Amino acid sequence: MYFTKNAKFSRRIKKIALLLLMLTLIFSGCKDNGPSPANPVTLTLWHNFGGQMLKTMDSLVDEFNKTVGRENGITLNVTSITDSATIKEKLAMIAADDPGAPEMPDIATCYPQTAILLESKGLLARIDDYFTQKELDAYLPGFLNEGYISDHLYVFPFAKSTEVLFVNQTLFDEFSEATGVEMEQLATFEGVADAARKYYQWTDEKTPDITGDGKSFYKADSLFNIAQVGMAQLGDKFIENKRLQLDNENYRRIWSFFMEPAVKGGFAIYPGYSSDLSKTGEIVCSSGSTAGILFYGDEITYPDNTTRKVEYTILPFPTFAGGEKIAIQRGSGMIVAKSTPVKERAAAIFLKWFTAPEQNMRFVASTGYLPVTHEAFENSITKEIASNENENIRKLLKAAITVHTEYDFYIPPVFDEFDSLSKSYEIDIIQAAETARNKYLQLLESAGSDAAYAQATAGVYEAFIAGR
Numbered sequence: 001m002y003f004t005k006n007a008k009f010s011r012r013i014k015k016i017a018l019l020l021l022m023l024t025l026i027f028s029g030c031k032d033n034g035p036s037p038a039n040p041v042t043l044t045l046w047h048n049f050g051g052q053m054l055k056t057m058d059s060l061v062d063e064f065n066k067t068v069g070r071e072n073g074i075t076l077n078v079t080s081i082t083d084s085a086t087i088k089e090k091l092a093m094i095a096a097d098d099p100g101a102p103e104m105p106d107i108a109t110c111y112p113q114t115a116i117l118l119e120s121k122g123l124l125a126r127i128d129d130y131f132t133q134k135e136l137d138a139y140l141p142g143f144l145n146e147g148y149i150s151d152h153l154y155v156f157p158f159a160k161s162t163e164v165l166f167v168n169q170t171l172f173d174e175f176s177e178a179t180g181v182e183m184e185q186l187a188t189f190e191g192v193a194d195a196a197r198k199y200y201q202w203t204d205e206k207t208p209d210i211t212g213d214g215k216s217f218y219k220a221d222s223l224f225n226i227a228q229v230g231m232a233q234l235g236d237k238f239i240e241n242k243r244l245q246l247d248n249e250n251y252r253r254i255w256s257f258f259m260e261p262a263v264k265g266g267f268a269i270y271p272g273y274s275s276d277l278s279k280t281g282e283i284v285c286s287s288g289s290t291a292g293i294l295f296y297g298d299e300i301t302y303p304d305n306t307t308r309k310v311e312y313t314i315l316p317f318p319t320f321a322g323g324e325k326i327a328i329q330r331g332s333g334m335i336v337a338k339s340t341p342v343k344e345r346a347a348a349i350f351l352k353w354f355t356a357p358e359q360n361m362r363f364v365a366s367t368g369y370l371p372v373t374h375e376a377f378e379n380s381i382t383k384e385i386a387s388n389e390n391e392n393i394r395k396l397l398k399a400a401i402t403v404h405t406e407y408d409f410y411i412p413p414v415f416d417e418f419d420s421l422s423k424s425y426e427i428d429i430i431q432a433a434e435t436a437r438n439k440y441l442q443l444l445e446s447a448g449s450d451a452a453y454a455q456a457t458a459g460v461y462e463a464f465i466a467g468r
Contacts, residue, residue, distance in 0.1 A: 034072070034342055035072050035345065041342055043343065043347055044077050044079045045076055045080075046082075046109065047087075048109050052366065052367070053367045060354065063359075064076055064353055069350070087109060107337070107347050107351075108337075115333075119149050125344040125347070126154065131348065138373050138375065139372050140374065143160050146333070147333050156334045157372045159364050160329055160369060161369050162290055162327045163289055163317050164287070164315060164399050165286070165287050166274075166278065166285060166287075166293075167183070167313040169312055172285070181195050181198055189257050193267075195217055196218050199266060214266075216267055216282065217261075217267070218284070218286060220267075220286065220287045220288070221273055221286065221288035228412060229317070229326055230250075230323070236248070239413055243468070244468050246464070246468055252461070259461075260457075262436075263457060269430060275295035275296060279295075279300055280300060290369065293396050296312055298310060298311065314395045316402050326410050328409070328410050357376040357380045364376075365393055365397070368393070368396060377401070385398060432460055439455075
């Protein structure tokens with residue numbers, strides 16, 4: 001009898017133990033502690049970093065896979081490297097469930113506008129679910145806030161850019177010595193315009209036997225951005241209810257800043273990037289993205305193929321006189337596909353590693369972008385300035401510190417028509433300036449500069465703002 005009772009008790013214990021084991025497995029699966037060497041995952045990554053940036057990105061991905069990735073059972077596999085427009089097109093195809101759409105990557109570089117489309121289809125993971133508030137507090141609020149959609153973080157900042165003023169110091173010094181124009185004048189857009197007028201006159205007078213052959217001083221990579229930021233600096237809005245606000249005095253200031261120097265020759269009227277003109281010494285200064293630093297070297301090549309060594313100075317973005325110090329915030333972020341908790345957590349581990357000051361500074365210091373954490377701005381940039389071998393990068397980082405401490409960032413609005421609005425504005429204002437410039441040159445044969453300008457631009461502003 002004793003043996004029978006003991007056997008029954010033993011079987012009961014085994015059943016209880018088995019039940020407890022099953023419950024443990026079930027609850028551990030629900031809890032999901034993430035990836036591990038025993039539970040490995042492979043993540044696919046799409047990014048848009050080519051040229052010199054590709055080498056840096058490849059190095060960082062390899063390092064992650066060999067260190068933190070290996071420790072956590074995560075392998076990052078880059079499956080697409082292409083431009084931002086192509087990535088946007090592919091992601092839009094995925095959102096539309098296009099029959100020819102590629103498979104959704106686990107991580108991709110992406111702008112908020114496209115992320116909104118993907119999130120509306122339930123295709124994105126909530127990144128803030130995998131970060132503590134303390135971890136999120138380590139990032140610059142402006143950079144982080146841009147990625148929020150419906151109160152959740154879907155676009156994670158890994159690097160941002162802003163616009164600065166690139167100045168060919170070598171050419172400017174010659175101009176300054178001859179005319180007395182100081183570098184400090186370039187802190188305002190009005191100062192840039194005045195310097196452009198004097199530079200055109202100075203270069204024109206170098207050939208007294210040839211009139212009207214002065215050279216341009218300045219070129220902006222984005223006149224649309226100058227208008228956006230300029231209006232913000234002046235306490236106004238450039239875009240409201242998805243329409244451009246052009247019929248007011250503040251915008252008229254911005255219009256005049258560009259149009260008069262452009263028509264009179266001091267600003268280059270050119271549809272391409274300003275770095276193209278900088279490389280040939282056709283202009284002295286330009287405004288553009290910090291990432292554009294990669295296209296500025298230490299040499300210019302004149303049209304006759306002679307070369308000259310030059311140095312650049314990099315200044316913060318100018319302001320309109322009396323306006324606030326505001327610069328634009330540019331750059332994409334990284335999105336994470338909605339998949340499994342293990343994959344989403346693995347993606348978060350990569351994002352935390354990639355944006356940690358050490359890794360983040362290695363990326364931005366070779367690409368011209370800005371870091372995204374307080375610690376990187378407050379400590380790591382200074383160290384990078386002391387050790388980086390690229391003089392232009394060192395100067396850029398010094399300018400970045402000034403922007404971080406003294407400027408506020410303007411974040412462009414997000415809506416479907418934004419890109420087309422920007423593109424049509426750029427095309428139309430350049431066309432308006434070019435047409436007026438040609439007419440101005442004809443009128444100079446019989447009229448003075450101011451009279452020729454007034455006649456060449458009569459009604460141009462009114463025609464430009466009509467219907468917008």
